[in-house]
Each structure stands twice: as C-alpha cells, then as structure tokens.
Amino acid sequence: MVEKNTYDAGSISVLEGLEAVRKRPGMYIGSVSGKGLNHLIYEIVDNAVDEHLAGYCDTIRVTLEKDGSCTVSDNGRGIPVGMHEKGMSAARLVFTTLHAGGKFDNSSYKTSGGLHGVGSSVVNALSVFMDVEISREGYVHHDRYERGIPVIELEDGLLPKLGKTKTTGTKINFLPDGEIFEKTRFKGEEVKNLPVG
Numbered sequence: 001m002v003e004k005n006t007y008d009a010g011s012i013s014v015l016e017g018l019e020a021v022r023k024r025p026g027m028y029i030g031s032v033s034g035k036g037l038n039h040l041i042y043e044i045v046d047n048a049v050d051e052h053l054a055g056y057c058d059t060i061r062v063t064l065e066k067d068g069s070c071t072v073s074d075n076g077r078g079i080p081v082g083m084h085e086k087g088m089s090a091a092r093l094v095f096t097t098l099h100a101g102g103k104f105d106n107s108s109y110k111t112s113g114g115l116h117g118v119g120s121s122v123v124n125a126l127s128v129f130m131d132v133e134i135s136r137e138g139y140v141h142h143d144r145y146e147r148g149i150p151v152i153e154l155e156d157g158l159l160p161k162l163g164k165t166k167t168t169g170t171k172i173n174f175l176p177d178g179e180i181f182e183k184t185r186f187k188g189e190e191v192k193n194l195p196v197g
C-alpha cells in the first residue's frame with residue numbers, strides 16, 4: 001500500500017536522523033562537554049523565546065529537577081498538535097524530524113528564520129527521555145520519547161490528551177543522556193548565565 005510505504009519511509013528517516021545526531025552530537029550542539037550540555041537548555045528556551053518574540057508568550061520558566069532533568073515551560077500558543085499533511089501529529093514531527101544539516105557544521109550559523117521548534121529534535125535525540133505537554137485547544141496533549149524514539153501510541157495519528165485545560169503553552173522535560181555527555185549534571189549558576197540572543 002502507498003500509505004504503508006510512505007509511513008515506513010518516514011520511520012526510517014526519523015531513525016536515520018536520530019542516529020546521525022547521536023553519532024556526531026558535536027555537529028549539532030557544538031560539543032559534549034559542559035558547554036554542549038548547557039546548549040540543550042538553550043535550544044529549548046530559544047524556541048520559547050521565538051514564541052515570545054512572535055508576541056504570544058510572556059513567561060518562560062526553566063527548572064532544574066532533582067532527578068537531573070530540566071523542565072522548560074512557556075505560556076505561548078503551544079506547539080501545533082493538529083494533523084500535519086504527512087498524516088501525523090505536527091507536534092511529533094517537530095520532535096522527531098531533523099531540520100537542516102546541523103548548526104555547527106558550517107560557519108554561517110543559521111538563525112531560525114521561520115519554523116520554530118528547530119533544535120528540539122536534536123535535544124530529544126540526546127536525552128534519555130523527553131516528556132512533552134502541550135496545552136492547546138482546551139486540552140493538555142502528551143508525548144514522550146526515549147533517546148528520541150516515541151514511546152506513546154498516537155490516537156488516530158494525534159497525541160493523546162491528559163485532560164482539559166483553559167490555558168495554552170508548552171512544557172518540555174528532558175534528561176540528558178550520560179552515553180553522550182561527559183557530564184550530565186546541570187549547574188544552576190551556569191544555566192542562569194546562558195547566553196541569550
């Protein structure tokens with residue numbers, strides 16, 4: 001079936017993207033030192049900042065959790081959860097599709113000139129887990145990944161709902177992978193001083 005082939009091709013390219021990032025993390029986040037580790041937070045916050053710059057978000061919170069994970073939440077519109085033309089949740093595509101080649105493989109550092117969510121898939125690939133809650137259209141939508149691979153079953157191609165909400169926003173909780181990074185413990189003082197802009 002055409003649909004089945006299309007789906008298989010998509011699955012393969014997602015896995016190939018994950019493998020590319022995990023094989024050469026430095027190409028995507030600069031290094032696997034403490035600096036690269038901090039860069040994971042930067043990538044996620046950057047997307048929330050884009051949502052702020054677009055005029056839809058006034059609060060971004062970064063929490064270093066006791067289990068070593070980091071949570072970044074914003075009160076923007078929420079990553080779109082509808083059906084993308086590829087027949088899958090748009091949100092899941094954001095977290096599983098590698099956008100562009102890699103920021104650090106070229107001297108011309110590409111700033112996100114449209115689609116935000118760029119970088120989320122890289123952080124996902126380099127995390128033991130990534131848990132995502134998107135509040136939008138009246139519901140909290142949930143997704144979860146382990147080393148970049150989705151572990152939640154879609155419902156008619158869309159993310160399952162955890163419950164109702166009157167708010168909007170995106171919350172991303174991720175744990176950096178000790179198989180990738182030299183050290184995985186975030187330092188509050190460093191995170192507070194992450195470069196912006």
Ligand code: 0RA
Pocket residue numbers: 047048051074076077078079080116117170
């Ligand atoms: C594209 C479209 C829309 C929201 C976002 C991206 C978005 C991305 C991120 C990443 C972190 N927080 C975010 N918040 C929003 C919304 C399009 C619409 O509602 O019409």
